Amino acid sequence: MGLYLAFIIPPLLLMLYAQWRVSSTFGKYSKVANDRGMTGLAAARWLLDQHNLQNVQVELSKGKLSDHYDPRSKVLRLSPDVANKASVAALGIVAHEVGHAVQHATAYAPLKVRNAMYPVASLGSKFGFLLVFVGLILSITNLAWAGVALFGAAVLFSVITLPVEFNASTRARTMLRSTGLVSVSEASGASAVLSAAALTYVAAMLQAVMQLLYFVMLLVGGRR
Secondary structure, three states: OHHHHHHHHHHHHHHHHHHHHHHHHHHHHOOOEOOOOOOHHHHHHHHHHHOOOOOOEEEEOOOOOOOEEEOOOOEEEEOHHHHOOOEHHHHHHHHHHHHHHHHHHOOOHHHHHHHHHHHHHHHHHHHHHHHHHHHHHOOOHHHHHHHHHHHHHHHHHHHHHHHHHHHHHHHHHHHHHHOOOOOHHHHHHHHHHHHHHHHHHHHHHHHHHHHHHHHHHHHHHHOO
């Protein structure tokens, strides 16, 4: 139990901090109106058109901060707090998701790899953990190692997600400045929102890596 806590507690604390930082930073800048009075929905359509992405649709999604770009259907979905508010935070979130749409349109290599890995990674996140512990309980070492391999695919997906998300945020900062959509002061607020969101991906990756290392140590220790 002590070993498990040593591997799990630090990344869990980082994740909780990251989630608090996202919530507080978004809450702060969602109360700051942008100078253009442009809602997230309008900004998304305008930025997409600026990049000749008229084929990408913009829709509403349910839930708080559920904003995402779906490459399969070429749809950018925005949460109500982003779509309907003319805030600095909304511009930062929207630009990030448009960054993903641009990645897709330009065949950005890490995004292509991540999308290709998604089916296996999804299975790994759902069943890898289960296979490891069933294998350990039944003393079927090969089954447990199969679970580790499957979970490892989910971990690799999490690692590859980092450059994809960081690049989308870099594109977002660049397009907000180059298009003049934000002022200098607004740019710092939008950047703060993007930085806070990026921390959640770092925390998720660290959590996944530490979980994988714990599984490996369980199996290696069991062979001694």
